[in-house]
Amino acid sequence: MSFTGKVVFISGARSGIGAAAAIEFAKQDADVVIIGRNEAKMNNVYKQCETHGKKPLVIKADISKDKEAKAAINKTIDKFGKLDILVNNAGIMRLGSILYGNLLESHDEVMSTNLRVVMHLTTLAAPHLIKTKGNIINISSIGVKYCRFY
Numbered sequence: 604m605s606f607t608g609k610v611v612f613i614s615g616a617r618s619g620i621g622a623a624a625a626i627e628f629a630k631q632d633a634d635v636v637i638i639g640r641n642e643a644k645m646n647n648v649y650k651q652c653e654t655h656g657k658k659p660l661v662i663k664a665d666i667s668k669d670k671e672a673k674a675a676i677n678k679t680i681d682k683f684g685k686l687d688i689l690v691n692n693a694g695i696m697r698l699g700s701i702l703y704g705n706l707l708e709s710h711d712e713v714m715s716t717n718l719r720v721v722m723h724l725t726t727l728a729a730p731h732l733i734k735t736k737g738n739i740i741n742i743s744s745i746g747v748k749y750c751r752f753y
């Protein structure tokens with residue numbers, strides 16, 4: 604399948620599923636936007652995409668911060684003029700305990716990244732995706748891993 608001319612924004616693309624998706628989309632000739640906080644690791648993904656002849660746009664951003672998420676979408680549009688695919692992939696896992704008092708902190712941190720960011724990025728991307736009749740890919744989990752009892 605060819606993604607020539609398609610712009611793909613991938614949150615959390617410095618490792619794991621996001622990195623693999625970035626490399627695969629680059630292989631299929633897409634223009635890929637790599638988002639994360641760890642620049643060194645994103646640069647490794649950049650190099651792997653480059654071997655397929657595509658130079659991704661690397662954006663260092665903490666997307667749990669509203670301004671940085673907005674800036675990342677804006678930079679994508681500034682660079683490519685459009686957006687075809689939003690991949691909501693960034694996610695974190697935190698453990699909390701009912702007995703030791705950190706359950707709510709863990710809950711808030713996980714929900715802030717794994718849920719709120721998805722809603723925010725989708726809101727920011729939607730007007731651009733409507734123009735291109737684009738797609739949203741949400742990577743999720745069957746587990747909400749922030750609770751333990753001891």
Ligand SMILES: NC(=O)c1ccc[n+]([C@@H]2O[C@H](COP(=O)([O-])OP(=O)(O)OC[C@H]3O[C@@H](n4cnc5c(N)ncnc54)[C@H](OP(=O)(O)O)[C@@H]3O)[C@@H](O)[C@H]2O)c1
Pocket residue numbers: 614615616617618619620621638639640641642644664665666667668692693694695716742743744745
């Ligand atoms: N691996 C599995 O077995 C599995 C199973 C079920 C579901 N999932 C889901 O699949 C997705 C990816 O999982 P994975 O295992 O590939 O994860 P991973 O290797 O831990 O990667 C998570 C990515 O999210 C980014 N990220 C986290 N918080 C961020 C923030 N505030 N701002 C920007 N980037 C942020 C990280 O980049 P930086 O640290 O550079 O910011 C990293 O690139 C997650 O949503 C996870 O819940 C994974």
